[in-house]
Amino acid sequence: MAEPREHHDEEPADDHPREGPTVDSVSTDSPFDGAASGSPFAPNTAADVEAMLDEVGADGVEDLFDIPESVRFDGQLDIEPRSERAVVAELRRTLGRNDDQTEFLGRNHYAHHVPSIVDHLSLRSEFLTSYTQYQPEVTQGFLQALFEYQSILVELTGLDVANCSMYDAATALGEAATLADRVRAVDGHRVLVPDYLRADERSVLENYTEGTDLETATFETVDGGVDPETLDAALAEDVVLVYAENPTVEGVIDGNVGAVGDLAEEYGALFCLGSDLVALSLLESPAALGADVVVGDASVLGLPAAHGMGLGIFACREAFLRQVPGRLVGASTDSDGTRAYTLTLQTREQHIRRERATSNICTNQAWVALRTAIHAAAVGPEGLLDLAEQCHRLAERTATDLDAVDGVTAPVRDCYHFREFKARVDTDARDLAADLRERGLSVHALDADEIQVCVTEVTADETDDLAAAVAEVLG
Amino acid sequence: MRRHRQARWDDTDSPGTEPLLSEKRLQAVDTDDSALPEDLTRDSLELPGLAEPELARHYTRLSQMNYGIDSGPYPLGSCTMKYNPTFVEDVAAMPAGATHPDRDEGTVQGTLDVYHGLQNYLAEIGGMDAVTLQPPAGAAGEFTGILVAKAFHEHSDESDQRDEVVVPASAHGTNFASAAMAGYDVVELPANDSGRVDLDALSAVVGPSTAALMLTNPNTLGLFERDIETIADIVHDAGGLLYYDGANLNALLGRARPGDMGFDVMHYNVHKTFATPHGGGGPGAGPIGVTDELVPFLPSPRVRETDDGYELFDPEHSIGKVHGAMGNWLVLLKAYAYISRLGEAGLRDASANAVLNANYLAERIDLPVPFEPFHHEFVASAGDADAVEFARRMLDYGVHPPTTKWPEIVDEALMTEPTEAESKDSLDDLAAAFGAVLEDDAADLGSAPTETTVARIDQTEAARNPRLSWHALESD
Numbered sequence: 001m002a003e004p005r006e007h008h009d010e011e012p013a014d015d016h017p018r019e020g021p022t023v024d025s026v027s028t029d030s031p032f033d034g035a036a037s038g039s040p041f042a043p044n045t046a047a048d049v050e051a052m053l054d055e056v057g058a059d060g061v062e063d064l065f066d067i068p069e070s071v072r073f074d075g076q077l078d079i080e081p082r083s084e085r086a087v088v089a090e091l092r093r094t095l096g097r098n099d100d101q102t103e104f105l106g107r108n109h110y111a112h113h114v115p116s117i118v119d120h121l122s123l124r125s126e127f128l129t130s131y132t133q134y135q136p137e138v139t140q141g142f143l144q145a146l147f148e149y150q151s152i153l154v155e156l157t158g159l160d161v162a163n164c165s166m167y168d169a170a171t172a173l174g175e176a177a178t179l180a181d182r183v184r185a186v187d188g189h190r191v192l193v194p195d196y197l198r199a200d201e202r203s204v205l206e207n208y209t210e211g212t213d214l215e216t217a218t219f220e221t222v223d224g225g226v227d228p229e230t231l232d233a234a235l236a237e238d239v240v241l242v243y244a245e246n247p248t249v250e251g252v253i254d255g256n257v258g259a260v261g262d263l264a265e266e267y268g269a270l271f272c273l274g275s276d277l278v279a280l281s282l283l284e285s286p287a288a289l290g291a292d293v294v295v296g297d298a299s300v301l302g303l304p305a306a307h308g309m310g311l312g313i314f315a316c317r318e319a320f321l322r323q324v325p326g327r328l329v330g331a332s333t334d335s336d337g338t339r340a341y342t343l344t345l346q347t348r349e350q351h352i353r354r355e356r357a358t359s360n361i362c363t364n365q366a367w368v369a370l371r372t373a374i375h376a377a378a379v380g381p382e383g384l385l386d387l388a389e390q391c392h393r394l395a396e397r398t399a400t401d402l403d404a405v406d407g408v409t410a411p412v413r414d415c416y417h418f419r420e421f422k423a424r425v426d427t428d429a430r431d432l433a434a435d436l437r438e439r440g441l442s443v444h445a446l447d448a449d450e451i452q453v454c455v456t457e458v459t460a461d462e463t464d465d466l467a468a469a470v471a472e473v474l475g
Numbered sequence: 476m477r478r479h480r481q482a483r484w485d486d487t488d489s490p491g492t493e494p495l496l497s498e499k500r501l502q503a504v505d506t507d508d509s510a511l512p513e514d515l516t517r518d519s520l521e522l523p524g525l526a527e528p529e530l531a532r533h534y535t536r537l538s539q540m541n542y543g544i545d546s547g548p549y550p551l552g553s554c555t556m557k558y559n560p561t562f563v564e565d566v567a568a569m570p571a572g573a574t575h576p577d578r579d580e581g582t583v584q585g586t587l588d589v590y591h592g593l594q595n596y597l598a599e600i601g602g603m604d605a606v607t608l609q610p611p612a613g614a615a616g617e618f619t620g621i622l623v624a625k626a627f628h629e630h631s632d633e634s635d636q637r638d639e640v641v642v643p644a645s646a647h648g649t650n651f652a653s654a655a656m657a658g659y660d661v662v663e664l665p666a667n668d669s670g671r672v673d674l675d676a677l678s679a680v681v682g683p684s685t686a687a688l689m690l691t692n693p694n695t696l697g698l699f700e701r702d703i704e705t706i707a708d709i710v711h712d713a714g715g716l717l718y719y720d721g722a723n724l725n726a727l728l729g730r731a732r733p734g735d736m737g738f739d740v741m742h743y744n745v746h747k748t749f750a751t752p753h754g755g756g757g758p759g760a761g762p763i764g765v766t767d768e769l770v771p772f773l774p775s776p777r778v779r780e781t782d783d784g785y786e787l788f789d790p791e792h793s794i795g796k797v798h799g800a801m802g803n804w805l806v807l808l809k810a811y812a813y814i815s816r817l818g819e820a821g822l823r824d825a826s827a828n829a830v831l832n833a834n835y836l837a838e839r840i841d842l843p844v845p846f847e848p849f850h851h852e853f854v855a856s857a858g859d860a861d862a863v864e865f866a867r868r869m870l871d872y873g874v875h876p877p878t879t880k881w882p883e884i885v886d887e888a889l890m891t892e893p894t895e896a897e898s899k900d901s902l903d904d905l906a907a908a909f910g911a912v913l914e915d916d917a918a919d920l921g922s923a924p925t926e927t928t929v930a931r932i933d934q935t936e937a938a939r940n941p942r943l944s945w946h947a948l949e950s951d
Contacts, residue, residue: 018505020685023940034883035744038820038821038824038825038827038828039817039821039822039824039825039828039895040560040816040817040821041557041750041817041825041895041896042825042828042895042896043560043561043826043896043897043898043901044571044828044831044832044895044898044899048898048899049831050898051881052831052832052834052835052899053831054830055835056834056838056841058834061827061830061831062827064830064831064834064848064850064870065699065730065830065850066698066701066848067699067727067730067731068699068701068703068704068848070704070734071704071731071735072730072731073602073705073729073730073731073732074737076601076729076819077729077818077819077822078599078601078750078819079596079599079600079814079815079816079817079818079819080819081817081818081819081820081821082755082815082816082818083816084560084816085561087566087812087815087816088562088565088566088812090815091589091808091811091812091815092569092571094585094588094589095569095571095572095586095589096571096585097584097585097588098571098572098574098582098583098584098585098586099581099582099583100571100575101578101582101693103574103575103578105575105577105578106801107577109575109576109577109799109800111573111575115527117527117530117531119568120531121530121531121534121535121538122534123564124534124535124538124769124848125537125543125544125545125559125561126539126541126542126543126546127537127538127541127543127754127755128543128559128564128752128754128755129543129544129545129546129556129558129559129752129753130541130542130543130544130753130754130755131549131551131554131753131755132753132756133554133754133756134551134753134877134878135542135866135867135870135875136929136932137669137867137870137927137928137929137930137931137932138481138541138870138875138924138927138928139542139755140492140537140540140541140542140928140929141493141536141537141538141539141540141541141820141928142537142541142755142756143535144493144495144540145534145755146755147495147943147944147945148495148496148497148523150835150943150944151495151497151944151946152522152947154943154944154946155520155521155944155946156520160943160944160946160947161943161944162943163759163943164756165756166802167611167612167615167758167803168611168797168798168799169799169800170798170799171611171615171797171798171799174872178656181524192883197613200796200799200800201799203775203795203796204795204797204798204799205881206794206795207618207622207794207795207797208656208795210622210656210657210658211627211655211656211657211658211659212658212939221746244667251658252935253511253515254787255515281517281520282509282511282517283511283515283516283517284514284515284516284517285517304573305573305574305575306573306804306805307572307574307575307576307586307800307801307804308575308576308799308800308801308802308804309611309758309800309803309804309805309806310799310800311630311800314579321941327756328941328943330933330937330938330941330942330943331942331943331947331948332933332934332936332937332942333932333933333936334929334930334932334933335922335928335930335931336929336932337931338490338491338492338929338930339489339490339491339492339933340929341932342932342937343935344934344941344943345938345941347740349648350614350649350651351647351648351649351650351881352648353648353652354648354651354652355651355652355655355661356655357648357652357655358619358652359551359652359656360612360614360618360649360652360653360655360656361612361615362612362613362614362647362648362649363612363613363614363744363746363753363755363757363758363759363761364612364756364757364758365611365758365803366754366755366757366758367752367755367756367757367758368754368757368758370754370755373496374530374534376522376523377496377522377523377525377530377533378525378527378530380508380522380523380525381503381504381520381521381522382502382504382524383500383522384520384522384728385504385509385520386820389509389510390509392509392511393510396510412755413610416511416515419803421861425908427895433579434579437579437581441786442578442579442582444576444577464942474629
């Protein structure tokens with residue numbers, strides 16, 4: 001996504017789409033004969049159209065439509081055509097109505113600086129305008145990039161298998177639950193999720209398990225993290241999956257999350273860990289924590305803030321290989337013995353297995369995965385570690401700064417934080433958040449007396465402004 | 476006749492073409508200097524560490540070994556590989572659109588304006604009463620639509636009866652999988668001799684158990700289901716709902732609308748019909764449209780316009796969420812830009828050219844097309860040849876081949892959808908590629924492809940000995 005070109009007023013006026021010969025202008029019974037231009041992205045000239053109609057033996061293009069009169073649409077769509085310049089100008093104006101806010105927002109959607117080269121390479125149109133690699137011999141480039149993406153996930157999770165994308169973290173969690181349903185060793189029906197799980201992610205999970213007999217149940221956490229005794233009490237033989245996050249949606253680095261792995265194993269349930277690629281660069285490896293499946297958002301690398309558009313991580317132990325949802329890229333050789341890449345184990349997928357497929361996913365987030373891999377490679381392991389270390393240090397620093405403000409206790413929790421933390425305020429948190437918005441600063445208002453603040457390198461230079469604004473509002 | 480030899484970077488020191496990032500340089504780092512205690516951190520991390528110039532070359536070479544629409548014709552049936560206008564990328568890159576999904580709605584009025592505008596565009600194009608943009612792909616749209624249908628039935632207290640979704644045998648695989656994910660048994664519907672829905676068979680399977688019929692129109696053979704009103708009556712009389720799979724909507728823009736045909740719920744594939752790039756497999760977006768009676772069941776949140784601007788709200792009997800946020804925002808933004816650019820005249824013209832192109836191409840190739848009159852796509856038969864081999868050989872003539880061996884109603888199917896983006900000259904090239912393969916002998920087909928980056932790939936080896944990461948290659 002390159003920077004948009006600047007609009008110059010002296011640009012020649014181009015308020016009308018391309019004039020020129022179009023199908024409509026030569027068809028016999030179109031209501032638009034000569035009245036309107038056609039698609040600027042359809043190259044046939046009037047002469048082409050005539051020659052082609054001649055070839056197919058039709059008098060006009062409308063004759064090619066075999067639509068019964070009774071269901072023909074004889075109205076006109078209420079959509080005006082516009083020039084490229086006009087559309088771009090309109091959208092710049094429209095999006096310009098978004099307030100310019102410094103976003104101290106996180107809660108499982110994070111924005112890091114995306115190196116410029118990610119845009120420039122991922123927008124190469126051989127990548128951007130291709131589709132799923134059904135013909136692998138002619139799409140080795142994308143396949144290799146996806147293979148490299150899978151490899152980066154394997155390294156970061158410590159698990160053997162990663163697919164080449166889910167839509168987002170929430171749908172990946174849903175897919176983890178249905179995988180647990182298929183491979184379960186126990187005769188159960190419960191998925192245990194922590195009380196901190198975002199309501200919208202829980203809702204997606206519940207929808208994804210609609211076709212199973214799974215039910216979602218909650219286990220309580222203590223001080224923002226897993227309490228082994230409480231979890232043990234909540235567990236029983238009927239649980240197929242336990243989900244926990246590290247760091248959690250509230251920024252807690254959970255020192256007890258490894259207990260989930262042990263307890264889940266004891267009860268025959270799978271342990272699904274939610275995280276993201278930056279956190280995974282520094283925090284204890286999911287494999288070492290006993291995770292069977294890892295989900296979360298990979299687009300923390302690769303995509304800037306995109307109103308929640310993401311890239312779902314899906315990694316798991318090799319034992320579940322044939323139950324994995326979505327596309328997998330594998331290495332093979334060609335008939336000359338050269339290494340080559342291809343989509344593989346496709347008998348899991350909907351286009352072959354239909355209603356018995358592991359998932360309905362077809363179109364996925366492949367291009368975002370390409371961007372994620374480029375971003376990861378651009379910063380390298382040292383850069384990733386630095387970034388993750390900053391996520392921890394910035395959260396601690398900002399919490400300390402806010403704690404110095406009268407009327408604020410930050411962080412609320414006595415633990416290590418990653419990117420974000422909760423703060424208690426002695427005013428209505430929603431009013432505080434609204435007052436901060438007036439000053440161009442967005443924070444989460446969680447309930448009556450708690451806000452949540454997220455800081456990354458993108459907002460690091462503005463934390464002083466935040467502390468000053470909070471002091472001003474509370475003072 | 477146009478020929479094409481695809482780029483291939485050879486590296487004699489590695490077993491492949493362009494070496495993997497890991498083969499270029501891996502760096503191991505440890506976490507000893509972390510401010511976090513040791514028990515919270517991993518020990519080490521080993522990932523590629525390349526300088527920017529090296530990365531630029533790596534990915535440029537990979538792109539050269541990849542075929543996209545900008546490389547040449549891409550008539551992959553059912554996928555609508557039309558040209559992706561570049562200006563929409565500029566729009567998607569506007570910093571003002573880069574917002575967090577939890578922003579207060581009052582501070583993202585521009586974003587909500589685009590959502591609202593696109594909802595209106597899609598409702599108008601589909602003849603539906605309301606649209607949600609949340610599903611992040613076509614299959615997600617199907618799943619969402621069927622969940623909405625299920626919620627509607629459950630609300631009508633019929634949940635005990637309706638446990639089946641009827642799907643034509645030739646439907647997209649996602650239809651079956653989406654219905655199953657929503658908890659339905661799938662009932663497969665055979666086609667009649669003309670390749671369309673068999674009304675007798677439909678009447679026989681539809682009844683008090685039927686939650687919905689999922690239908691693509693034109694269907695996967697490119698044929699318009701001319702009996703659509705009768706089909707709708709049969710399903711509706713039994714209390715079922717009619718679902719429209721929007722994969723083939725590019726055939727109908729401005730000429731027929733699913734809502735007018737009796738469909739109750741539909742999805743749109745914006746990466747097909749509305750030209751957002753396919754991105755090597757995604758992201759796409761699969762908005763759904765519904766009629767008034769289904770509106771209360773749509774996912775949360777919805778966007779509506781008030782006197783004070785746009786606001787988000789939860790529909791009364793919402794099914795909840797199908798994506799963690801509000802879907803693939805950047806893709807939706809691109810679709811909005813495309814529809815705004817074309818307008819009614821451009822959309823109609825796109826369909827007209829798509830249908831003309833398919834008809835012209837079919838006329839120009841010497842393969843039987845058993846079912847017609849088709850619209851934006853046709854299914855030819857490779858005859859005595861294996862369709863997969865036929866397709867692979869087409870790669871040697873510089874074009875992307877059609878979808879192969881599906882739908883199965885046509886032997887050795889070559890499902891071909893040239894889209895409006897091809898010119899007559901380009902279609903002539905495509906036809907020449909078909910013709911050249913027909914001239915080739917079995918040995919040529921058996922050894923194809925030869926002009927691509929790599930020769931024929933051993934699929935059996937890939938599946939028998941799955942190696943899905945560079946770690947797996949190292950341990951060989």
